[in-house]
Amino acid sequence: MAGTAEAQKQIAEVTGDYKYGFVTDIDMDMAPKGLSEEVIRFISAKKEEPEWMLEWRLKAYAMWLKMEEPDWAKVSFPKIDYQDAYYFAAPKKKDGPKSLDEVDPELLATYEKLGIPIREQEVLAGVQGSAKVAVDAVFDSVSVATTFREELKKAGVIFMSISEAIREYPDMVKKYLASVVPVRDNYFAALNCAVFTDGTFVYVPKGVRCPMELSTYFRINAENTGQFERTLIVADEGSYVSYLEGCTAPMRDENQLHAAVVELVALDDAEIKYSTVQNWYPGDKNGKGGIYNFVTKRALCKGKNSKVSWTQVETGSAVTWKYPSCVLAGEGSVGEFYSVAVTNNYQQADTGTKMIHMAPNTRSTIISKGISAGKSQNTYRGLVKVLSGAENVRNYTQCDSLLVSSECGAHTVPYIEVKNPTAQIEHEATTSKISEDQLFYCRARGLGEEEAVAMIVNGFCKEVMQHLPMEFAVEAQKLLGISLEGSVG
Amino acid sequence: MLKINDLHISVGDKEIVKGLSLEIKPGETHAIMGLNGAGKSTLAATIAGRDDYDVTSGSIEFEGKDLLELEPHERVGEGLFLGFQYPVEIPGVSNLNFLRTALNSIRKYRGLDEMSAAEFMKLVREKAKALNMDPEMLKRFVNVGFSGGEKKRNEMVQMAVLDPKLAILDETDSGLDIDALKTVAEGINAQRRDDTAILLITHYQRLLSYVQPDVVHVMIDGRIVKSGGKELALELEEKGYADVA
Numbered sequence: 001m002a003g004t005a006e007a008q009k010q011i012a013e014v015t016g017d018y019k020y021g022f023v024t025d026i027d028m029d030m031a032p033k034g035l036s037e038e039v040i041r042f043i044s045a046k047k048e049e050p051e052w053m054l055e056w057r058l059k060a061y062a063m064w065l066k067m068e069e070p071d072w073a074k075v076s077f078p079k080i081d082y083q084d085a086y087y088f089a090a091p092k093k094k095d096g097p098k099s100l101d102e103v104d105p106e107l108l109a110t111y112e113k114l115g116i117p118i119r120e121q122e123v124l125a126g127v128q129g130s131a132k133v134a135v136d137a138v139f140d141s142v143s144v145a146t147t148f149r150e151e152l153k154k155a156g157v158i159f160m161s162i163s164e165a166i167r168e169y170p171d172m173v174k175k176y177l178a179s180v181v182p183v184r185d186n187y188f189a190a191l192n193c194a195v196f197t198d199g200t201f202v203y204v205p206k207g208v209r210c211p212m213e214l215s216t217y218f219r220i221n222a223e224n225t226g227q228f229e230r231t232l233i234v235a236d237e238g239s240y241v242s243y244l245e246g247c248t249a250p251m252r253d254e255n256q257l258h259a260a261v262v263e264l265v266a267l268d269d270a271e272i273k274y275s276t277v278q279n280w281y282p283g284d285k286n287g288k289g290g291i292y293n294f295v296t297k298r299a300l301c302k303g304k305n306s307k308v309s310w311t312q313v314e315t316g317s318a319v320t321w322k323y324p325s326c327v328l329a330g331e332g333s334v335g336e337f338y339s340v341a342v343t344n345n346y347q348q349a350d351t352g353t354k355m356i357h358m359a360p361n362t363r364s365t366i367i368s369k370g371i372s373a374g375k376s377q378n379t380y381r382g383l384v385k386v387l388s389g390a391e392n393v394r395n396y397t398q399c400d401s402l403l404v405s406s407e408c409g410a411h412t413v414p415y416i417e418v419k420n421p422t423a424q425i426e427h428e429a430t431t432s433k434i435s436e437d438q439l440f441y442c443r444a445r446g447l448g449e450e451e452a453v454a455m456i457v458n459g460f461c462k463e464v465m466q467h468l469p470m471e472f473a474v475e476a477q478k479l480l481g482i483s484l485e486g487s488v489g
Numbered sequence: 490m491l492k493i494n495d496l497h498i499s500v501g502d503k504e505i506v507k508g509l510s511l512e513i514k515p516g517e518t519h520a521i522m523g524l525n526g527a528g529k530s531t532l533a534a535t536i537a538g539r540d541d542y543d544v545t546s547g548s549i550e551f552e553g554k555d556l557l558e559l560e561p562h563e564r565v566g567e568g569l570f571l572g573f574q575y576p577v578e579i580p581g582v583s584n585l586n587f588l589r590t591a592l593n594s595i596r597k598y599r600g601l602d603e604m605s606a607a608e609f610m611k612l613v614r615e616k617a618k619a620l621n622m623d624p625e626m627l628k629r630f631v632n633v634g635f636s637g638g639e640k641k642r643n644e645m646v647q648m649a650v651l652d653p654k655l656a657i658l659d660e661t662d663s664g665l666d667i668d669a670l671k672t673v674a675e676g677i678n679a680q681r682r683d684d685t686a687i688l689l690i691t692h693y694q695r696l697l698s699y700v701q702p703d704v705v706h707v708m709i710d711g712r713i714v715k716s717g718g719k720e721l722a723l724e725l726e727e728k729g730y731a732d733v734a
């Protein structure tokens with residue numbers, strides 16, 4: 001009996017006692033509190049945006065005002081007061097750092113504290129011959145350090161902040177922005193359109209295999225600053241790109257809204273691999289504080305035989321509401337979703353995916369692993385939709401839930417809508433409690449209780465973790481409280 | 490090395506071990522034989538620290554330390570090993586990863602540095618080879634899809650790598666073919682040293698002809714009813730428990 005109680009206590013280790021609770025002191029340049037046309041004009045002006053962008057934002061804002069906050073997800077949280085937050089906070093500009101030496105040492109110290117892998121710290125520190133991971137550090141809404149841009153440029157890859165892209169590649173941005181997630185798609189997406197402050201733009205030209213993994217670290221830093229990142233990735237015909245996104249946030253007391261929008265576009269024969277490790281502050285043991293993560297992530301497999309893979313490891317946030325999806329519009333295109341979601345204490349996660357099969361011979365795979373502990377609620381919500389014109393569609397879905405306590409909840413809500421009889425849809429789901437026999441076996445081999453749980457959980461998540469790029473898998477395993485693996489596994 | 494005094498163990502309100510005493514000295518090999526349900530596995534699991542079992546009275550000392558005060562992994566750190574009657578499957582965790590984590594946890598407990606990956610691989614390959622285990626099995630998930638005999642052999646590889654002071658082997662001989670039994674017996678004999686001890690739990694005399702015990706105990710209904718030399722096992726095999734005990 002103590003076994004489970006201990007195990008429960010220890011999954012606290014898996015998800016934190018949050019280790020990254022610190023606030024970096026960098027002077028802010030803030031917009032006035034609250035949300036209004038004035039604030040949007042302020043943001044647009046701060047970002048030195050062209051007029052069309054301001055117009056676009058104002059239209060989105062007008063739309064948002066008429067929309068209502070959704071309430072269908074299996075999560076509950078106090079009403080958000082949108083007037084009680086700041087919508088723009090940027091580190092003070094100091095003539096724009098030309099080299100990493102000019103990067104605020106406090107920021108580098110922040111990376112240190114975040115335990116960003118040495119390889120990437122080296123990259124940030126500009127060490128000769130260090131690994132090729134391009135880090136576009138989105139620090140409190142504004143990119144402060146962008147590395148490897150030159151090498152990427154040689155390959156023709158554009159990797160820059162979305163604000164820069166709006167100025168430098170307006171035609172491309174106009175063409176693709178909101179082409180996958182329309183402004184009016186949902187309440188949070190519309191809000192994002194109105195107030196997004198930064199984010200990333202990636203374009204990989206025809207036939208180019210992006211020479212490195214692209215990586216962005218998000219970090220919420222200012223008190224009471226909502227985060228509205230905007231990511232747009234376009235993979236042109238026959239290209240390939242792997243994009244990594246990860247984040248941690250400082251400890252704080254007040255809930256913070258994060259409503260990012262991520263849009264991916266894959267043209268003919270292109271492939272995009274998008275990996276996320278999400279470790280935002282989940283709130284304390286009593287459910288106080290924590291980040292609200294209401295993000296809209298969607299990929300459009302526009303071209304024939306294009307492919308998009310979403311891989312996510314979600315351990316953070318107080319409330320997560322997130323469904324990375326694929327619209328399979330190109331014939332023979334492939335969508336994949338691999339997810340690990342860990343919830344503990346009073347965390348709530350409602351996550352899953354949508355696979356929309358619009359074209360013939362499209363395929364999708366969904367592997368979801370939910371681990372719930374404490375008093376948390378962990379819901380998988382997934383939609384597989386096959387349109388009538390889509391012949392020979394295949395989908396395989398597997399949802400496994402692991403319960404670590406007796407007070408937590410795991411829910412699986414699959415929606416399947418098939419309008420074409422040739423579709424082959426397979427769905428498997430399991431729910432199990434962490435096994436006392438497994439725990440004891442591990443402990444009888446010298447593993448402490450925490451290590452034992454971490455090991456079993458890691459094994460349970462194996463099928464997902466193996467889809468993460470190597471450098472990320474290590475971090476993800478750390479997040480799951482696991483020390484080795486990789487070197488001998 | 491191991492001193493058990495008047496031990497009583499219950500599950501819920503059912504008493505399973507009812508006043509058992511046992512002493513094992515360094516260099517000795519003991520065997521416990523007994524009817525199904527006598528409480529042999531309960532005893533073994535309790536020594537290893539399984540917490541579904543309540544020790545209602547009595548004591549277990551290991552090298553002078555009160556074992557009941559220690560967590561299971563601390564007992565392992567002190568030098569205890571339990572070979573399971575039913576080894577457990579851990580999907581998604583490779584045998585190698587499992588074993589390396591175990592070894593390094595023990596080393597950490599003992600204040601030693603982690604073993605390097607290269608050194609570890611060398612050690613495991615050597616032990617696996619000695620026990621005739623296909624190296625490919627090291628890469629597979631712990632016990633998943635292993636045959637009964639393969640699981641037992643895997644337990645022995647673990648024992649060999651972790652090199653315990655006291656190994657309690659709960660029916661490690663059950664389910665082994667004749668060749669495997671010999672290999673496993675060799676593995677056990679290799680573990681017998683002046684500074685180590687072995688406690689075998691078995692139903693069969695056959696193992697004991699390869700691994701000759703110093704003492705054989707007969708356990709019935711939660712008690713040791715008779716102890717003797719290795720000839721006691723032969724006598725049991727001939728006459729059965731009813732006549733001997």
Ligand SMILES: Nc1ncnc2c1ncn2[C@@H]1O[C@H](COP(=O)(O)OP(=O)(O)OP(=O)(O)O)[C@@H](O)[C@H]1O
Pocket residue numbers: 500505523524525526527528529530531532541574
């Ligand atoms: N967790 C448990 N809950 C209830 N009863 C238990 C539990 N564990 C053991 N028992 C009971 O305790 C008794 C002793 O079981 P144990 O497994 O120790 O026997 P054993 O001597 O190892 O038998 P075998 O030779 O068949 O392996 C049995 O009657 C068994 O059903």
Ligand SMILES: [Mg+2]
Pocket residue numbers: 529530531574659660
């Ligand atoms: Mg038994």
